[in-house]
Amino acid sequence: MAPKKTYSKPTIVRHTVGVMNKFGRPPATVPMSRLSGFSVEELAGEYGSPLYVLAVNELRERYRDMTRAFQTRYPKAQIAYSYKTNYLKAVCSILHQEGAWAEVVSGFEYDIARNLDMPGNKIVFNGPYKTREELIRAFNDGAMVNIDNYDEMQLIEDISDELGKILEVGIRVNMDLNNPPWHKFGFNIEAGHAYEAVKRALSNNKLKVVGLHLHAGTYVDDVTVYSRAAQGLVDFYAYIKEQLGVKLKYWDIGGGYASRNTLNWAWMPAEQTCPTFDQYAEAICPILMNGPFQAQDAPRLFLEPGRALVDEPFSMITSVVAQKRLPGGTRGVVLDAGMNVLSSVQWYNYNFQTAQDSGQMLEDTILFGGLCMNIDVLRQNASVPPVRRGDLLVIPHVGAYNISQSWQFIYLRPNIIAIEDGKIHVIKKSDTRDYVQEFENVPDEFKK
Amino acid sequence: MKNIFKSELTLSQNGFLFDHGSGLTYTLNPTGQFIFKNIEEGKQAPGILRLLINEFDVSEETARKDIDDFFRQLSEAGLID
Structure with a gap:
């Protein structure tokens, strides 16, 4: 039996003009598969997703x-x-x-x-x-x-x-x-x-x-x-x-x-x-x-x-957790990082790059954060190739304010690693429930 | 069964699609082309699903979700009802 053909998610993309300015942008279809010499997939596998990565x-x-x-x-x-x-x-x-x-x-x-x-x-x-x-x-x-x-x-x-x-x-x-x-x-x-x-x-x-x-x-x-x-x-x-x-x-x-x-x-x-x-x-x-x-x-x-x-030396690795088709036809993609760890989305149109080769078919996409809150939108309009649950994206230049302004909210905050000379250091471990609740107290009177 | 497209469409060999009704053009990737051609031949979603799984290296679950999404894209583009 002949081997099966390689599969990619079926897409149909309408041709439009005028979306690029004369200076262009780095194409989102070029995968950013490595950070400081390490495979993005392996980093996420070892240290979790989302993940902040500092190139020292x-x-x-x-x-x-x-x-x-x-x-x-x-x-x-x-x-x-x-x-x-x-x-x-x-x-x-x-x-x-x-x-x-x-x-x-x-x-x-x-x-x-x-x-x-x-x-x-x-x-x-x-x-x-x-x-x-x-x-x-x-x-x-x-x-x-x-x-x-x-x-x-x-x-x-x-x-x-x-x-x-x-x-x-x-x-x-x-x-x-x-x-x-x-x-x-x-x-x-x-x-x-x-x-x-x-x-x-x-x-x-x-x-x-x-x-x-x-x-x-x-x-x-x-x-x-x-x-x-x-x-x-x-x-x-x-x-x-x-x-x-x-x-x-x-x-x-x-x-x-x-x-x-x-x-x-x-x-x-x-x-x-x-x-x-x-x-x-x-x-x-x-x-x-x-x-x-x-x-x-x-x-x-x-x-x-x-x-x-500090902005440019940090990147964030995040995963696709879901995608959906919105009324009006726009594609929505839900990521596992939210505004709680990326507060600068209020000011920035971050660049989202895929970590794997996802083909050339860019489609306008709303990128949602993973918080159960309607305002958690990371980018209203990004050109993103086809992705599916589990795919990884890299957001470059996230080192300013996102960490010092991060909120402990809904999810535990992720690991932060630093890489230099081929060595990976964990510079802040992800939150734990114990850490978050360390200073809380339930008085006896309130216990059931 | 007749194909379900609302206007006359022409798909080139490399995935370029022209809508004779609106004048709009589209690009389909190889799996998109595969599904499109099967719709043109009058096949329906369950049949297309089986053909897709036989032809491509993909799980039934993924293929089912993707075909659903592809039909939604065709509908949003106004190519089918």
């Missing part, structure tokens, strides 16, 4: 590339990694190995950094809400504290009295850079608030202003925004130097650098729009180097990247 060498490369881009143009540039983007201990530790300092925005994050043996004088402490105890610890450790508001300034003056010394502080400022403006944080330059804040800080002889902090926004892929921010810092520094005699030890241009993930409302793919580190550095550094100082007195420049470092 890519993380190191991105750190080194960014450092090179900035230090060649501004030698005293220093990366302080934005912990909130992904504060897995292993991730922070790898970046500290490479030389990154820590940028934290809460006492919890501060504690993570100290627990990783980061000395206080390599921690930048930002954010609108820092408690008295956290601030005392930070000042005692010699951390760089950037003041967000007058209440905080007054609190730090009290701490100055308590510690019996003049405290060095940074002032967080904002300016008109985005629409809508980012005026939640710090003191506004154009309205004169930032100048008043510096003057106020110096008035009681309790604080010494040695830093300025300005953050341009989030996912800012227009480098001219950073040029304007840099010019704003230069002008403001020149003014407070002249008027108030301020001499900065550091200035901090924050984070917000983009990664190669396409935003939901963007029509150009991020591969085309995401600036390189060199482009960001070229937009920022020459302007800052023209600041009011001799080259040898240049303040240290802090950069606070998060997304731009």
Whole structure:
């Protein structure tokens, strides 16, 4: 008897035009069957699905590339990694190995950094809400504290009295850079608030202003925004130097650098729009180097990247659990990963690649997450070849925010592995029911 | 039995389908072509299922689900009722 022919799911796809833009995209029909040299199928078999996978060498490369881009143009540039983007201990530790300092925005994050043996004088402490105890610890450790508001300034003056010394502080400022403006944080330059804040800080002889902090926004892929921010810092520094005699030890241009993930409302793919580190550095550094100082007195420049470092080195492996035909004819595919472990689907049109050869017949598909909630849609419209239950998909570039913002909800959160030099490390085990309920209690009165 | 397509359709040897009624064109993969040709010959779903299993390396369960889905796709495309 003749061998049977190879089977693929029967499909009929209507021809349409105009779905591609002139720059194209990597075809979804090219399978992404390996990650860091390992078979996706074997990784899922061994560590489960869904699964986060970190390519450690890519993380190191991105750190080194960014450092090179900035230090060649501004030698005293220093990366302080934005912990909130992904504060897995292993991730922070790898970046500290490479030389990154820590940028934290809460006492919890501060504690993570100290627990990783980061000395206080390599921690930048930002954010609108820092408690008295956290601030005392930070000042005692010699951390760089950037003041967000007058209440905080007054609190730090009290701490100055308590510690019996003049405290060095940074002032967080904002300016008109985005629409809508980012005026939640710090003191506004154009309205004169930032100048008043510096003057106020110096008035009681309790604080010494040695830093300025300005953050341009989030996912800012227009480098001219950073040029304007840099010019704003230069002008403001020149003014407070002249008027108030301020001499900065550091200035901090924050984070917000983009990664190669396409935003939901963007029509150009991020591969085309995401600036390189060199482009960001070229937009920022020459302007800052023209600041009011001799080259040898240049303040240290802090950069606070998060997304731009950790987004791309992470991938997620997920499985098809079901597919259905929706009214209107669109295909729906249900995956075992949901918004609980992929919260950035609110902002991103993630790229979904099949891990196996599924043929060339792309079809518009809604990708649903596995949560029993109607809002759990991972992508409204993806071109996906025929897949069936059990097939694996790979979602590249998932390292920013998805892990630190993951919710324990309906399902247990998955394993996270890191691969380097052919070695696989589990850097966070999947949740267990015991772990999730560890701090719960059912009083005797409530027991049946 | 007469085939169930609503308008005149022509399928090329490599899976290109032209709908003479609407002017729309489609591409069918090899299994899609196989099912389409059997519908053209007037066969019905249970018969097509048996032929598909004999011809291709596929379980009955998978083939049954896929044929159902293929008929739904033909219906949504307006090619059958």
